[in-house]
Amino acid sequence: MAKENSFDIVSRVDLQEVDNAVHQTMKELETRFDFKGSVSRVERQGEELVILSDDEYKLRSVIDILQGKLIKRGVSLKALQSGKIEPAAGGAVRQRVSIRQGIDAENAKRIVKIVKDSKLKVQAAVQGDQVRVSGKSRDDLQKVIQLVKAADLPLDVQFTNFR
Incomplete structure (x- = not known):
């Protein structure tokens, strides 16, 4: 037989790799001149990423940086599903990106x-x-x-x- x-x-999706990409993104945001004094940040909450920035232009820049870090760490962008850009406190904008498992x-x-x-x-x-x-x-x-x-x-x- x-x-x-x-x-x-x-x-x-390896969530540890996502965490590493988020940390690398935050380090880059801290050192870049165009983000001095900005409230821009990325954090992972469960299976969701929350991206916060001063305005839509800076938000798009943060997303580009994050996507580059994710690609370098071997995380496929197909696993991410972006939500709508919504207003946040203090005139900032926020976008939630869910991680599909x-x-x-x-x-x-x-x-x-x-x-x-x-x-x-x-x-x-x-x-x-x-x-x-x-x-x-x-x-x-x-x-x-x-x-x-x-x-x-x-x-x-x-x-x-x-x-």
């Missing part, structure tokens, strides 16, 4: 559909916030990984538990 092979498709039901269905349409001898099943793909041939599983990587998904996916 042939052994069944499988792997999981997940969407996870896990694959939502709609995207999980898209991934399963991609796998089923490939006509490979594998099965895909949604398990909570991840998708498990299983089959007898490891080569078929490798092909599924390539298909999912090539698909234009609105979230960053990783492949875990390959056995």
Whole structure:
């Protein structure tokens, strides 16, 4: 009897890397001349980033700095979902950016559909916030990984538990 092979498709963000990017952003804001005397700051509250600045122009600059730091630390920008820019105390502006963890039901269905349409001898099943793909041939599983990587998904996916 042939052994069944499988792997999981997940969407996870390393929050420690996000914290490191936030700290690096704050250090840069403290040393930059154009942010002297500014109330600009970034902080992580649970699975959400709160970005505060004097005006929209400086807010956009802070976001650019933060995105650069996140990219350098290997955090995909697809995992971030920006909220509206809202007024804050003292004439400042604030923007909340949520960090998406896990694959939502709609995207999980898209991934399963991609796998089923490939006509490979594998099965895909949604398990909570991840998708498990299983089959007898490891080569078929490798092909599924390539298909999912090539698909234009609105979230960053990783492949875990390959056995």
